[in-house]
Amino acid sequence: MTSRQVITLFFLLIFGCNAALAEVLPHSSENALNWLKKMAEAPTQYNYSGTFVYYAEGHIEASRTIHKIDKTGQHEKIEVLDGTPRIVFRNNDEMRCYLPESKKAYSEKRWFRKFFPDLLPQSSNEIDNNYHVKETKRERIANHESQVVLLTPRDSLRYGQQFWVDMQTGLLLKVAVVEGSEIIEQFAFVQIEIDKEIHSDMLQPDPSLLTPDWQAIELVSSILNEGELKWQVKTLPRGFKKLVEMKRNLIDKSTLVDHIALSDGLATVSIFIEPIVKDAPTPVPGFFTSRGAINIYVRILGDNKITTVGEVPLKTIKLIGDSVYKQE
Amino acid sequence: MDGEVGKQDASCIIEVLRRDDELRMEWQTFHLIGDTLRQSSKLSTDVSQRVSQQLITEPTVLSPRTSTILKPQKYKVFAASIAASIVVVFSAWLMMYTPSYMTKQTMLAENPNQSDKKLPATALPVMVSSPTALHNYPPIEMNEYLFVHREFSPGINMRGQMTHINSINEYNER
Numbered sequence A: 001m002t003s004r005q006v007i008t009l010f011f012l013l014i015f016g017c018n019a020a021l022a023e024v025l026p027h028s029s030e031n032a033l034n035w036l037k038k039m040a041e042a043p044t045q046y047n048y049s050g051t052f053v054y055y056a057e058g059h060i061e062a063s064r065t066i067h068k069i070d071k072t073g074q075h076e077k078i079e080v081l082d083g084t085p086r087i088v089f090r091n092n093d094e095m096r097c098y099l100p101e102s103k104k105a106y107s108e109k110r111w112f113r114k115f116f117p118d119l120l121p122q123s124s125n126e127i128d129n130n131y132h133v134k135e136t137k138r139e140r141i142a143n144h145e146s147q148v149v150l151l152t153p154r155d156s157l158r159y160g161q162q163f164w165v166d167m168q169t170g171l172l173l174k175v176a177v178v179e180g181s182e183i184i185e186q187f188a189f190v191q192i193e194i195d196k197e198i199h200s201d202m203l204q205p206d207p208s209l210l211t212p213d214w215q216a217i218e219l220v221s222s223i224l225n226e227g228e229l230k231w232q233v234k235t236l237p238r239g240f241k242k243l244v245e246m247k248r249n250l251i252d253k254s255t256l257v258d259h260i261a262l263s264d265g266l267a268t269v270s271i272f273i274e275p276i277v278k279d280a281p282t283p284v285p286g287f288f289t290s291r292g293a294i295n296i297y298v299r300i301l302g303d304n305k306i307t308t309v310g311e312v313p314l315k316t317i318k319l320i321g322d323s324v325y326k327q328e
Numbered sequence B: 001m002d003g004e005v006g007k008q009d010a011s012c013i014i015e016v017l018r019r020d021d022e023l024r025m026e027w028q029t030f031h032l033i034g035d036t037l038r039q040s041s042k043l044s045t046d047v048s049q050r051v052s053q054q055l056i057t058e059p060t061v062l063s064p065r066t067s068t069i070l071k072p073q074k075y076k077v078f079a080a081s082i083a084a085s086i087v088v089v090f091s092a093w094l095m096m097y098t099p100s101y102m103t104k105q106t107m108l109a110e111n112p113n114q115s116d117k118k119l120p121a122t123a124l125p126v127m128v129s130s131p132t133a134l135h136n137y138p139p140i141e142m143n144e145y146l147f148v149h150r151e152f153s154p155g156i157n158m159r160g161q162m163t164h165i166n167s168i169n170e171y172n173e174r
Helices: A003-021 A032-045 A125-130 A314-322 B007-019 B021-037 B046-055 B073-096 B104-110 B111-119 B137-150
Strands: A048-058 A059-070 A073-080 A086-091 A094-099 A104-108 A133-142 A144-153 A161-167 A172-179 A182-196 A216-217 A221-223 A230-234 A242-249 A259-262 A268-275 A284-288 A297-300 A303-310 A324-326 B166-170
Touching: A032 A104, A032 A125, A032 A133, A032 A161, A059 B007, A086 A172, A086 A259, A144 A172, A144 A259, A230 A259, A230 A268, A268 A314, A268 B137, A284 A314, A297 A314, A297 A324, A303 A324, A303 B137, A314 A324, B007 B021
Parallel strands: A104 A216
Antiparallel strands: A048 A059, A048 A182, A059 A073, A073 A086, A086 A094, A094 A104, A133 A144, A144 A161, A161 A172, A172 A182, A221 A242, A230 A324, A242 A259, A259 A268, A268 A303, A284 A297, A284 B166, A297 A303
16 A cells, blocks of 8 residues: 555544444533523522423423522412412422412422423533533523533433523523433423512412311431442443432332432432332332422332332333342 | 654654644754854754745735646555544444443334333343323323322423323334
């Protein structure tokens, strides 16, 4: 071969390498990650109130939200406007959920996560490890100019996400959970007011929710130290970390249920382990799905039932569910 | 410069030169010094920028060449290059999808039938059979888990209180 042919071959090899490596997603740009940071901080800086819709598989559901920031922290009210009425009040890490049809009021402390549009943890380091974050275009959502930020999963263990972030405040205006080109579910504001004064009365329960005929149910959870729970997950899927392990009471269950929560920074998975009660209906193992991104996997191990629930693909749910074992 | 560098070394040097502007300037300077010392009538000058500019401004000729037959030697190089590129692409693909990259569980999930043999007894999954009757597993029980999971799942308030729990008859990804 002449030197020219060698050079030709060399450059074609370089081209081939580039084409192959193009499949491996690069690190996210600083600008793109800054949008996530801005998005995570916005709910701690701005009041907002508006109406948003949840859309999945042809089903649409509207909710109204009011979010207030003051010296004492974050206060929120979310009211589901379609279907079964549900009203949730949140005061920092304390949650109360009212179900007017059944006249039940659930309360719980140590509230970990929040509602749309407050979805992101304060640190986005884990997100970059598991998703490639990229700014794409700008679009108008609910009369607000927004930056579209695309989160492409770095493997097939999680869904992709697309965020529409308010250009001025960084508040999340719309989110779509996607698998490839298919949209699995979406939340989007149809009307929103940001950084306006919100009177505290708007965040107080209506007197009709406080009558004595309501049944108050306190959900108790006891957070355990790492590894204290006798049930553990042998191998976590790549990018997932344990958020917390705890014992908690479930509604209408006499015994405490073991609960392990995992997260990859964005998607979360819960594992519930409980002994099978003899006189209760026999649990049916298998895969269950519901509307949107949630998948469920029920597995029987000895005399125990392991239920894995999360907004991740079935493959990931099975990996996690099958990886649960009992420490001797 | 003096033709004494081997072909392999030369290609490496060319590649390094291609990437480093400073080295290229030094290369140019050495040629100029050499030409001066040899008292050459045509001193080396950097024409690369002018050539590049000419290439940019030159209109692209879209008409086919009069002869489309490749010379055998060129054809061989082209074929070898393509083959080499394919090998590189395939190797990179193998690297990405090598078993060490996939977790053991990923492989098990994709081949559930093999899972029994490899997992220790404590982690042995019961083979997931098709849920025969959904009414044995009422949605209300699923709701309990969803209700609790909502603490970690954004927006599950909207997904909670399910009335549509569907069984998946076969393990089959969406």
